[in-house]
Amino acid sequence: MSPPRAQASCPPLVALAAAALLAAIAGCGGERPRPLVGLNRQLAGEDSSREPALAGRWLALISTREGRDRVQLVDVERNAQLPLPGLNRPDAQLLSVSVDLAGERLALVRQLEGRTELVLYQRSQGSLRQLPISPAGVPRRVQLRADGRQLAVEVSRNGLWQIDLLSLP
Amino acid sequence: MAAGLASLRGLSVLLAALVLSGCDLGASRRAPDVGPGGGNRIDPALSGDGRLLASVLERDGQGQVIVQQQPGRGLRPLRLRRRQPHGSPSLSWNGRYLAVLVQEGAQRRAVIEDRLRGRLLRLPLPPGSQPERLSLASDGTRLAVQLLRNGRRQVEVFDLRGLLERDLPPGQAVLGGGAGQP
Numbered sequence: 274m275s276p277p278r279a280q281a282s283c284p285p286l287v288a289l290a291a292a293a294l295l296a297a298i299a300g301c302g303g304e305r306p307r308p309l310v311g312l313n314r315q316l317a318g319e320d321s322s323r324e325p326a327l328a329g330r331w332l333a334l335i336s337t338r339e340g341r342d343r344v345q346l347v348d349v350e351r352n353a354q355l356p357l358p359g360l361n362r363p364d365a366q367l368l369s370v371s372v373d374l375a376g377e378r379l380a381l382v383r384q385l386e387g388r389t390e391l392v393l394y395q396r397s398q399g400s401l402r403q404l405p406i407s408p409a410g411v412p413r414r415v416q417l418r419a420d421g422r423q424l425a426v427e428v429s430r431n432g433l434w435q436i437d438l439l440s441l442p
Numbered sequence: 443m444a445a446g447l448a449s450l451r452g453l454s455v456l457l458a459a460l461v462l463s464g465c466d467l468g469a470s471r472r473a474p475d476v477g478p479g480g481g482n483r484i485d486p487a488l489s490g491d492g493r494l495l496a497s498v499l500e501r502d503g504q505g506q507v508i509v510q511q512q513p514g515r516g517l518r519p520l521r522l523r524r525r526q527p528h529g530s531p532s533l534s535w536n537g538r539y540l541a542v543l544v545q546e547g548a549q550r551r552a553v554i555e556d557r558l559r560g561r562l563l564r565l566p567l568p569p570g571s572q573p574e575r576l577s578l579a580s581d582g583t584r585l586a587v588q589l590l591r592n593g594r595r596q597v598e599v600f601d602l603r604g605l606l607e608r609d610l611p612p613g614q615a616v617l618g619g620g621a622g623q624p
């Protein structure tokens with residue numbers, strides 16, 4: 274009588290093992306970063322893209338098309354690009370960009386007419402202003418704090434790279 | 443009369459000071475030193491709350507990521523002491539997560555250190571691509587990676603939900619997910 278009992282207990286064991294395997298596979302799947310396919314496809318349409326900066330739902334980055342750099346601001350949740358009137362210039366080479374959590378302020382480092390400058394753009398006003406670096410130095414990378422009230426800037430001075438923290442009103 | 447002129451002069455000085463302070467773009471200061479020897483400090487990254495500053499300290503040709511409490515306080519310990527050179531650090535809101543590029547043999551890899559649990563997560567990226575820059579969303583739900591693939595630079599964004607717990611400002615609830623909730 275025992276063999277039939279063993280046969281009867283086999284299917285639940287097999288089912289249990291299959292369930293455990295499925296759970297393991299599902300667990301493994303959850304431990305992989307999932308690409309945002311639609312957004313990535315959209316970004317792949319550029320000749321190149323670089324210097325990404327995420328803040329909340331916003332992604333700021335520098336893209337290049339036909340040899341010209343431009344800053345892009347993308348709403349990741351809507352997969353939509355936002356207009357940045359007055360920011361991009363065809364004669365500027367862009368080095369770094371950062372955005373705050375509200376998507377209102379963008380900080381960028383750009384080379385324009387032989388000068389490297391740190392500028393702050395306010396999207397709602399379409400305004401752009403240069404931020405002074407003191408003591409003088411050449412900026413390269415910038416990051417805005419989430420609230421947009423502080424900047425961390427990589428600055429070259431006297432042959433050394435340093436980090437400046439700049440408070441903004 | 444003289445007293446009136448003096449007070450007028452004082453008032454004009456005060457007004458000039460106010461106008462000038464209105465034009466001021468704010469105070470600038472250098473990130474605090476990290477001990478003797480100096481070296482280049484590159485790749486600054488502030489946590490969402492601004493309490494922590496991550497950067498890469500270059501010494502003897504190696505780059506090591508450091509995390510400093512702001513303003514001007516001590517270094518925070520990290521598990522990432524090896525796998526140098528490090529690059530492109532990025533912090534979550536409270537600094538729980540630190541995304542950073544590390545070197546493992548000939549491979550450049552993207553990892554995330556969970557500073558709360560002391561775990562190091564390796565992020566598998568598309569084959570044939572090399573990560574060059576990282577940016578972690580402050581709540582830890584997304585990671586943007588600049589990849590070099592076939593000589594072309596491309597930014598790709600990855601969803602990390604299911605991989606990381608959210609790192610939110612204190613008191614901010616996670617919405618959804620409960621019974622009867624969207």
